[in-house]
Amino acid sequence: MTKAFIFDLDGVIVDTAKFHFLAWKNLAESLDISFTEKENEQLKGVSRVRSLEKILEWGNVSITEDKFNELMAEKNEEYLSYVDQMNAKDILPGVLETLKYLKHNNHLIALGSASKNARLILDKVGLTAYFEAIVDGNEVTKAKPDPEVFLMGCQFLKVDPNQAIVFEDSQAGIKAANAAHMTSVGIGSVDILSESDFIFNDFTEIDEQTIHALMNFNK
Numbered sequence: 001m002t003k004a005f006i007f008d009l010d011g012v013i014v015d016t017a018k019f020h021f022l023a024w025k026n027l028a029e030s031l032d033i034s035f036t037e038k039e040n041e042q043l044k045g046v047s048r049v050r051s052l053e054k055i056l057e058w059g060n061v062s063i064t065e066d067k068f069n070e071l072m073a074e075k076n077e078e079y080l081s082y083v084d085q086m087n088a089k090d091i092l093p094g095v096l097e098t099l100k101y102l103k104h105n106n107h108l109i110a111l112g113s114a115s116k117n118a119r120l121i122l123d124k125v126g127l128t129a130y131f132e133a134i135v136d137g138n139e140v141t142k143a144k145p146d147p148e149v150f151l152m153g154c155q156f157l158k159v160d161p162n163q164a165i166v167f168e169d170s171q172a173g174i175k176a177a178n179a180a181h182m183t184s185v186g187i188g189s190v191d192i193l194s195e196s197d198f199i200f201n202d203f204t205e206i207d208e209q210t211i212h213a214l215m216n217f218n219k
């Protein structure tokens, strides 16, 4: 059976989660809404529009549509100013080795990200060529925890969803993978990712043997 490996981007391949955090925190505080790591966790994997809606809900703040669009643009501008500084050094530990191993062994690799900046970031860090399919925030209509993004990845790769292995750092992403009966692999802390089938701190813990274990795992 052909297997597909689907990677989330932010917080899995690159540490852009910290840039999203900084930009959202500045935006929230400009509206007098408190924003800590706790709130940020709930925005991981969540689209830009939905993230701003959630922040406004938390602060009980309502704004006009124009102001909403203005804030979205400002947030993205600040975020992109951080992204602009990125290069291959920003690839998280062990990720490149894993991608090389998978590629070398002819495994199918896709990106499944909520971000509209995904292609730009992959280009900046020089990883675009590893991906047979890229599904990002420009293609999907339903945000994680809806499995649409990962199901589209499987469609592009012509692989059954139950043959897919998903790497994710967000609760929403793990829920999405589980909903599609894919093998869910959490990258991060067990406190946050307890619903995943496997959990690792980072990709340095994922060696050849581990990849085989992931491939042989049946839900």
Ligand code: BG6
Pocket: 009, 010, 020, 043, 044, 045, 046, 047, 048, 051, 076, 113, 114, 115, 116, 117, 118, 137, 170
């Ligand atoms: C996800 C991030 O990958 O992409 C979220 O985890 C982010 O934090 C979302 O809001 C949308 O990203 P962008 O780059 O389109 O604003």
Ligand code: MG
Pocket: 008, 009, 010, 011, 012, 044, 045, 168, 169, 170, 173
């Ligand atoms: Mg993520």
